[in-house]
Amino acid sequence: MSDFDGTLAPIVVDPGAAWPLAGVVPVLSRLAGALGLVGVVSGRPVGFLRDRLAGAADSLVLVGLYGLEWSERGELRADAEAQRWRPAVAEEAAAAARRAPPGVTVEDKGLTFTLHARSSPQRLAWVEDYAAAAARRSGLAAHPGRLSVELRPPVEIDKGTVAERLSAGRTAAGYLGDDRGDLPAFDALARRRGEGVATLSVAAASAEAPPELLAAADLVVDGPPGILALLAALSARTAPP
Ligand SMILES: [Mg+2]
Known part of the structure; x- marks a missing residue:
């Protein structure tokens, strides 16, 4: 199982411009053929993941919005x-887009x-501050991320429940x-x-990586390039000859 942004794809200023590193899609495809399951578990919508991982998407379990939507064999739920x-x-997304000052973008x-x-x-x-107020007003739950805050339905689903289900x-x-x-x-x-x-558990390190994530990881690699190297090594060991 892998996250997408900051793990398979470098973090970029415009979230719409994020793409996986060259080599990621073929290696995920090879691993999906060799392992019991390969899943990409992201805060992005499944449609975005499907677009960015086209070529491997049909062989992967795609889990979007931290587990609120998922697709297996092409069927979206x-x-x-x-x-x-x-x-x-x-x-709330529309209200935030109206009120956001220059420099803040709202990804609906x-x-x-x-x-x-x-x-x-x-x-x-x-x-x-805005996210905290929006959460109080709407009942949505605020979740901090890298230079961002996400508002989600207050349901007991996160990457932990996803990892539990997929494992x-x-x-x-x-x-x-x-x-x-x-x-x-x-x-x-x-x-x-x-x-x-x-x-x-593998952490992709960056200057912004939360120290608690690095501390909890069994292995820390250097950002998405380190992840790609790890996946390639795993593929070399597991892929059918
Ligand atoms: Mg990430």
């Missing part, structure tokens, strides 16, 4: 409880939305991530390890 929040998300993902301060990091305090019944499982939102997946694998499953 969304969590029923989260669906009820779609109108509240649309209303349908079932969630994200306030980004990446092009103006000095606006992060505005983003945090169920497996003898081995790994998870690659770069941000706070990936920590619950590391925790889920730690619980699996307690059950005798072989697990590996």
Whole structure:
């Protein structure tokens, strides 16, 4: 299982301009043929992941919006409880887009939305304050990320519950991530390890990487290039000759 942004794809100022590193798609495709399951678990909508991972997408389990929507063998599904929040998300995303100062962008993902301060990091305090107020007003839950805050339906689904579901019944499982939102997946694998499953939690390091993520990882590699090298090495060992 792997996160997308900051793990398979370098972080860029415009979130719409993020692409996986060259080589990622073919290596995921090879791994999907060799391993029991390869999943990409992201805060992005599944449609975005499908576009960015075209060529491998049909062989992957794609989990979007931190587990609120997913696709296996091309069929898209969304969590029923989260669906009820779609109108509240649309209303709050539109309000945020109207009120956001220059330098703050609003990424509307349908079932969630994200306030980004990446092009103006000095606006992060505005983003945090606005997100907290929007959460109080709407009942949505605020989740901090790298120079961003995301508003999501208050349902008990995160990358941890996803990692738990995708690793169920497996003898081995790994998870690659770069941000706070990936920590619950590391925790889920730690619980699996307690059950005798072989697990590996890998952090893609960057100047912004949360120290608690690096501390919780079994292995720390240097950003997306380090992740790609790891996947290539894994593929060389597992792919059929
Ligand atoms: Mg990430």
